[in-house]
Amino acid sequence: MQTFFLRLSLSITMLFALTACFEPETPQEAAAAFWSAVERNDAGGAVRYSTLEDEAAFDAFGHSWQGAEATVEKVLIEGRAAQIVSRITAPEGSDLPATVTTYLVQRDETWLVDYARTAEGMRGNALTALFAELTKITQDLAGRLNSASGDLQRQLETMRGQMDAYADTLNRQMSESIGRYGSVLRERIDELAASARDALDANGEQLTPQEQQTLDDVAGEMERQSDTLSEPDADNVTEGTEKALAAQQKLLMLDEETLERYQRQWIEWRDRFEQEAKAFFDALNAELRKQKE
Template structure:
């Protein structure tokens, strides 16, 4: 006969194991994600999605307290998937429910909800349009002097990226040494910026949804480029340089609550720009006949 104390311990252990398990299929990840959204569980929603942390979570700028979600067709294509949903009970939504698509991507063999693409589906694309408009505006809320400096730095970094692509046709021992140094500097800069931006998201939970999206996307792109540099070739280094240039431009559109961090990030980009310019000059000099 099993003693009650032993039975209770087994039940608790089973519950703990169940609670620690992560949903594995696109369907189960989708269901768990929307349950977290409706419950207001930002940490769980971030864990199951492409958000870098809970600080980036904005609940899609909607009130989910009375919402319910029903699930439809599931489509899996390689490392992407989609699950059709109908959301009912949202304020200012159609009476028969809001039809949308939950988009998922597979990252490190785990399915995650593509947060912003899913949000665009909820908003019928208006969220993406606002985001692109924000990027195109660049430094509208900053001083003219800072805007000119930022634009010039971005142009210089783009020029360096193009020069790196041209250098891909030449290779000798000296070039490889300099490229290794350039690649290491680039990787360190990508890592410093992504880590700092993640922390900024946590420190500013009341930031606008557009600012959160800008930072979240920047972190994901910086981390992706950093990972590609592990087996670096000239193409990967050139692409990483372009991402830094684009990131510098995107940061200019952030709200004033990020002014201190933005200044710090621009200083990081300026240091990288100065040092990488020196390395590029050496690369160009060694390339001369």
């Protein structure tokens, strides 16, 4: 791989020629330099271009990035914070996420990758991807049972009753699990919406118009998601999980001093949300493995 952020405004080759004398001046340049260091497993470079302070803390987000390529899909710059969303093309068999959001902050006029927040975003993507994969497995199982034909169907006739019973049991357990998780998810989404509304009402005059708009957008999006979860199913639960995590990440990018109390709330919300979502996915995955044995 020549460069991780191949499609950014500067190639990595050009970037390093420039950064031999100058620091990256834009979020895109900082992200390019950082991810190039990550791809090379260069802890020193990762520290230089991120908020990490100790090379020993560098873990490459728990992945090997060698051979991966990224296409930048979206760049969002809000004052002294920025997000760069990239789609990842990984080598076959890789466990890399399909998309990565790189979070950056500006400190003393220097753009740095926010290592902890970028890692948090990857955990959120992993949860959503896991649920989507489990849902696909279940749908594929049911589809194979319903599409058997010809010689295969005749061979399976003596087993059809058992297989149909298996599919019914699996789908019923999935529905029950989705229903329970959907109710919890809706509660958490309602909490996040209420917190965003309260933060806007209490601190609106101290925030920039853009920050006010972010709070209003997050609250509105979460309220709409809550409505869709009145009858939980695989699709709206997956979407709700993904959008709730994305909304929480947007909130954490807001002014830390003005919204200090709410920032603590949103971090606590994230920790509780991730624990509940992980428990649901783990239980569902265990049931799938049990049924397949």
